[in-house]
Amino acid sequence: MAGAQISTSVTILSSLLGYQGISLTNFATSAVSQIAAGSKVEVAGAFFTFTSAQTITGWSSISDDATAYIICTPSGTAGSQILTPSWSSTVPVWSTSKQGWYVTSGSNVRVVGSVNRISASQSSVKTVFPSNQYPYPPALNAGEFGVKIGESLAIATHYYHAIAALSETEIAYIDQSTEELRTYTFDL
Numbered sequence: 001m002a003g004a005q006i007s008t009s010v011t012i013l014s015s016l017l018g019y020q021g022i023s024l025t026n027f028a029t030s031a032v033s034q035i036a037a038g039s040k041v042e043v044a045g046a047f048f049t050f051t052s053a054q055t056i057t058g059w060s061s062i063s064d065d066a067t068a069y070i071i072c073t074p075s076g077t078a079g080s081q082i083l084t085p086s087w088s089s090t091v092p093v094w095s096t097s098k099q100g101w102y103v104t105s106g107s108n109v110r111v112v113g114s115v116n117r118i119s120a121s122q123s124s125v126k127t128v129f130p131s132n133q134y135p136y137p138p139a140l141n142a143g144e145f146g147v148k149i150g151e152s153l154a155i156a157t158h159y160y161h162a163i164a165a166l167s168e169t170e171i172a173y174i175d176q177s178t179e180e181l182r183t184y185t186f187d188l
Contacts, residue, residue: 003041003048003072003083016042018099020131022070022112025053030122032059033115035070035085043074044098044108048083058086062117067091070113071103085112101129 019042024033035054040047062068068087076082092101092111101111115123 003035003039003050003054003085005046005048005074005076005079005081005083016047017045018042018131019047020100020112020129022128024113024126024128027126030118030124032056032121032123033126041072041083041110041112042100043072043083043110046074046078046081048072048074048081050083054085056085056087058088059117060120062087062089064117064119066117068115068117068123069111070115072110072112074108100131 023036103109113128116125
């Protein structure tokens with residue numbers, strides 16, 4: 001079942017502009033994710049909830065070693081719309097008027113996160129976009145930048161100054177807030 005629109009007052013919805021409470025299943029593993037039950041998101045002035053885990057369609061259209069963005073497309077009549085999540089290779093842009101990441105600035109298709117597609121059944125570097133504007137999409141998608149095991153990449157994001165792939169399950173990075181070298185191990 002697709003995400004269902006929540007009917008509520010215009011006053012309440014106006015205060016939720018840009019809201020995103022999305023969680024992904026399999027977030028800490030390499031398995032392909034779904035949008036988790038209980039997730040909620042505002043899209044172009046409408047508020048949606050996912051009452052059950054929702055499959056994100058279109059995974060087969062994304063190439064291996066490429067960034068896949070999670071897009072949410074509303075359809076139907078205002079007040080009873082549904083929200084359909086799917087995968088896209090289109091890099092999103094920030095919409096100031098909608099306070100969120102969208103396929104284009106004039107689009108009503110919201111982008112809520114990204115992953116790096118490894119294969120038909122695996123992904124990595126899963127990211128749920130925050131509800132505020134800062135340098136995104138994150139420059140942490142290994143496939144997009146070609147970071148291979150043993151190589152490093154100098155990047156600057158909200159969290160990292162640099163990153164290096166130490167193994168299939170471990171990265172090293174410089175924590176921007178503390179300037180300390182840290183490692184992170186992914187659960188596969």
